[in-house]
Amino acid sequence: MSTPIIDEAAKVFTDPTSYADEPRLHAALTHLRAHAPVSLVDCPPYRPFWSITKHADIMDIERANDLFISEPRPLLATAEADDMARAQLDAGMGLRTLIHMDDPQHRVVRAIGADWFRPKAMRALKIRVDELAKIFVDKMANAGNECDFVQEVAVNYPLYVIMSLLGLPESDFSRMLKLTQELFGGDDAEFRRGTSLDEQLQVLLEFFGYFSALTASRREHPTDDLASAIANARVDGEPLSDVDTASYYVIVASAGHDTTSATIAGGLQALIDNPDQRKRLSDNLDLMPLATEEMIRWVTPVKEFMRTATADTTVRGVPIAEGESVYLSYVSANRDEEVFTDPFRFDVGRDPNKHLAFGYGVQFCLGAALARMEVSSFFSELLPRLKSIELNGQPELIATTFVGGLKHLPISYELR
Incomplete structure (x- = not known):
């Protein structure tokens, strides 16, 4: 067995600002892949964990979903936040989404929404997705020749798609946008509700309040949308609990x-x-299908998930004890030199492209087909109309340890 490595570069995972500084981040990840692909990270206020940076190791861990499970630590959070989440669940009021669950519960709950993301449902939804893509490219054209692309287009178009899928009214758009940005913006000074856990908890409670009312409405008056499917779902003959119902809405609406x-x-x-x-x-x-996959690899919006070992085991010869957690760095895996030729080159024709941005195995992203469709539809509408485009200021990335990307992208352009 290898001697456990503690590499200072792995502390990058505990620093939300590292994801807003890509040169620094990728320098650390490149170093780790080469010199410490499995490294112990002991960096308060986080509990210790093992960082995993190689594509092959992450796939092996995802495959072994009985040996490495999501419970009780599905993503990186401070010890205080972990304890609060556990206490909330024990009190019957915490967030418990698909990413928190393991089989057999995960398989049963996942099936509730699965039909809404199958090819037949995607074909039906594509009409609306294409329509929204045109609406937002038209808005770019009508806005003149410059905009902050993130805040005026990129955050709006996918949220309208999700609201269409759930059957939510357009009047609720502003509220949903604010809540989703606050939920994933807890580490970013521009978007977070506040600096304390109690302040950030209010975001989740507002989500729960909104979706509890929606559940009651859909149970009384079912409609043909995903919200009704979730509200009226049954597991072993019983309706989902209020927590599981609201959690299902939250993961669909936000993620x-x-x-x-x-x-x-x-x-x-x-x-x-x-x-x-x-x-x-x-x-x-x-080339759009290949280009879509390359954009997803390039951005890797979900930065990590965590798994906890159910028995003593090893990863790349490094001993991992029962109860210890591993951190799966999808960002690192998607730049792995052993998997991707010239991984730091953006290549719209990259093939094969075995990225792990949607995860792998039983936890593979439920909405992957929809995400691919939205990206493809938008750029299929934009590019034929685009005469010129350039940056019109400094792009800014969100500070995060979980989900994120650009928060500002000032551009100038000319459209047909």
Whole structure:
């Protein structure tokens, strides 16, 4: 067995500002992949964990979903936040989404929404997705020749898609946008509700309050949308608990929005920064499926998940004890030199592209097909109308340890 390595570079995972400083982040990740692919991180206020930075190791861990489970630590949080989340769950009021669950419960609860993301449902939804893509490209055209692409387009278009899927009224848009940005913006000074856990907890409680009212409405008057499917779902003949129902809504509304908006914004910046690739894609829109996957790899909006060992084991020869947690760095895996040729080159024709941005195995992202459709539809609408585009200021990334990407992308452009 290898001697456990403690590499100072792995502390990058506990610093939310590292994801807002990509050169610093990727320098650390490149070092870790080469010299400490499994490293112990002991950095208060977080409990210790093992960082995993190689693509192959992450896939092996995701496959072994009985040996490495999501409970009780599905994502990186401070010890205080972990304890508060556990206390809330014990009190019957905490967030418990699909990412918190393991089989067999995970499989049963996942099935509730699965039909809404299958090919038949996606074909039906594509009409609305294409319509919204055109609406937002038209808005860019009507706005003149400059905008903050993130705040005026990228955060809005995917949220309208999710609200259409759930059947939520347009009048609730502003409220949902604010709550989703606050939920994933807890580490960013611009978006967080406050600095204390109690202040940030209020965001979750507001989500729960909104979706509790929605559940009651859909149970009394079911409609043909995903919200009704969740509200009226039964497991072993019993309806979902209030916590599980609200949690299901929260993960669809927030994760389904912020991840896609990050990909669209980051994808556009990549096309601006790589005009040869933009021309290549514009000249051959048949490359769009490959380009979509490359944008998702490039941005990797979900930065990590964590798993906890159910027995003593090893990863790359390093002993991991029962009860210890591993941190799966998807950002690192998606730049792994052993998997991707020239991984720091943005290539709209990259094939194969075995990125792990949607996870892998039983926890593979439920909404992956929808995210791909939204990205593809938007750029299929934008690129044929785009005469020119360039940065019109400094792009800014959100500070995070979980989900995120650009928060500002000032651009100037000319559309047909």
